[in-house]
Amino acid sequence: MTGPSTPGTEPGRELVHRAVPYRDPEHQAEVLAGPVAGALEDNRRALVVVEPECRSELERSLGTDAGVEFCRPERMHSAPPFTVAGRWSRAVRGALADGATGVCTVSQPVDLPGTDPAYWTRLDLALDHALGDLPVEMLCCFPDGDDAREAVGALHDEFLVDGGTIPSGHRRGDHELLREYPQPPPSELGFPLVTLPVQLSGLAAMRRVVQRHAVLSGLGPERVEDLVLAVNELVSNGIEHGSGAPVLRLWRTPAGLVAEMTDSAACHLAFPGLAAPPLSGVRGRGMWLASELTDVLQVWTAEDDPGRVQGTVVRVTMGSP
Template structure:
């Protein structure tokens, strides 16, 4: 058992056991205070009671913490949440700074069962691997700990910090937690097959639907560029053709690109590929431009790439 390093090299992802709101606040308040003293950005996504207890213990220091409601944060897929938390490194303003994220596991949230949290934790290890970001994941000591240990490289208890028992690297662990199948969104407002000769028409369709939906002009431009990247990938690296479908939903514009190929990437769009990499940059750019990127790919079943743009752009923590 050891104490966690104050300034780790790269990402630090730790599960923190606690016995109640006050106990949790007592455990993490010193680490939050130390971060704020150094000018580090701090994001906390906690349930109401835990949030109140932490504010009480922190006192005026709480004014330097960004508190977000878990019910808002976890309305998007876990990979999207992981990307948002990794991007807290962009909030750093001091040389040598680190971002600190406290994200509580709350299985009572709609659609957030054990598989959701496992996918989030696995994705966090990928998204924050080389970034100055510390993620603390509070969990009750009475909760089953097998999955917590298996998806966290570090686990903190009363005795100190140890390695997660049975922890597996993300590329191995994610195999056991595939994404749920793409939900049926009903009849699309646009349906257009495409190939190289009709790529310009795809951009025109996206522009028409996005403008009619009420998206801001800059968001329309981002969505057009994102869809163009995905469709271009289908043409250049996939089967050479695909299908665009779009939906105008309550608050969201959704664009989906389907082709008959297979994406051989367990974490599509989660991180920027290395400069020498030939694949993945289009997916990463699409993830940067839109609020949600989801990819489902199975050999023989084709690949579905779905982009969501929220009219209010509220699905990610804003810098």
């Protein structure tokens, strides 16, 4: 039996971001059943990433054939926060392209390797940016407690409590939170296969170098083409909008071929690559395209992580299918 549904998103309406306190998995599923069922009844899609106990309770309440799309947390969160936000964005846009009028997403922090408070904070902020102009009701579950609502409220506009919504009253600025929860600095990958300073006249030669190493890394033709285009976009950004002379490095790792563009100029985009810029825009499209074409995109900037990096570092990884 489902609980009361909450107001969702209407066609054309932008993101609604709500935090959902819960006592235990049974209570969590009880609170979620109403909005998830309501989304499905409204021809919206329900994309849910929760722990197994909550999933079992939701399936018991709604039925295994209700149409909810579940994803295992360890699969969704197998990448850095901005890449995960890009995965959510692609899933939402795919649902809309298939005819859904909107999407209800459900997630929760889980204890996984490589995750910590900085990971979950940056992911929440990245999701706000990646999904901000899409008709999405985003429900973020958290264990309720004495101080939990103030901490979680810093990241959310509203709480979903007893079937209704209340303002969080604790929302903080994105840039303030990004500074408070910085991402780790770029990891050392050892001696690179290639170190190549690139200027405008050297773009064609650079593309050939990337193509050769992508083929030698075992990437198929389509993924080779995608990686070459992605790296070309990143390096071209450094030439056109940065110092004019970025440096490309390549590594072969267990995850795939890694290409890194470093530039002495700072990037002034807080969430680079997360959302497609408007068709009339002239900035940000290259970073977004690189994110769409590769498996993982990571960006470190002196502005985002002061004192940890110099200028801008952008890494993309492309593995075998």
